Amino acid sequence: MEAAHEFTMWALFARATITVKIVMIMLIAASIWCWAVIIDKTIQYRKARAEADIFDRSFWSGEPLDGLFDQIGADPDGPSEKIFASGMLEWRRSHRQDGGLIAGATARIDRSMDVAIAKEGARLQKGLPVLATVGSTAPFVGLFGTVWGIMNAFIEIAEAQTTNLAVVAPGIAEALLATGLGLLAAIPAVIYYNKFSSDSDQIVSGYEAFADEFATILSRQLDS
Structure with a gap:
């Protein structure tokens, strides 16, 4: 029965050298992160889409x-509402006390909404560098642990002076x-990084489209 449990995950971890153990712990921590x-991000993007749909209606x-x-x-709390509020705030600030408009109102409204969109885009992108970093480095960190472990396995084989599978296999x-x-x-890090990058671009594109439509409406009011 003891031999049957020699190749469990915990048994393999317990027998590994301290260096390989550190590598394994780092990879497990990275996976949890x-x-x-x-x-x-799944919750955040779902809320952003739902909020955008409600505000659009x-x-x-x-x-x-x-x-x-x-x-x-x-x-407001919602991203779409924040973009709208930034445009409306600048719209109201652009009115003089006599009811006239300060010159350059359209450009200021556009810039105000662009800043709000940039902030929301940064919020959507927050955390994605973690996925990109883990996705690109974790295989190499794991490979380092493997190379180190195999090196020690060969040392043990040399010390035992045998190539018996029972000696070679555990290491x-x-x-x-x-x-x-x-x-x-x-x-998972690579898969979800690509997915979230695409989702983020789509959500931000929706914000930009709304800002353009809103700016067009305000421009009509300015012209009239």
């Missing part, structure tokens, strides 16, 4: 823009576990 980012419901702005306030298995953990951390 990646999954925390993945869960957080409110914006195109026919309600006056001033009334909608008064309803959501100058410092090789311990070494390969590091590579397996590296791939276990890297594969």
Whole structure:
């Protein structure tokens, strides 16, 4: 029965050298960190899409823009609402006390919304460098652990002066576990990094499209 348990994950980790153990712990920690980012980004992007849909329906419901702005306030929580609020704030600030408009209002409104979009884009991208870093480095970290483990396995083989499979297999298995953990951390990180990068670009494109439409509406009011 003891031999049957020699190749469990815990047994392989326990027999590994201190260097390989450190590599394995680093890879496990990186994998947990990646999954925390993945869960957080999944929730964040889902909320961003839902908020954008709700606000889009409110914006195109026919309600006056001033009334909608008064309803959501100058410092709303939703990303789409923040972009709208930044444009409306600049719109109101561009009016003089006599009711006229200060020159360059359109450019200032566009810049204000661009800044808001950039901030929301940065929030959406936050955490993605972690996935990119783990996805690109974890296999090499795991490979380092494997090379180190195999080196020690060969040393043990030389000291035992035998190539018996019972002597060779444990050391090789311990070494390969590091590579397996590296791939276990890297594969989800790469997949979700690509997915979240694409999702982020789509969400930001939606914000930019809304800002262009909103700016067009305000421009019509300026011209009239």
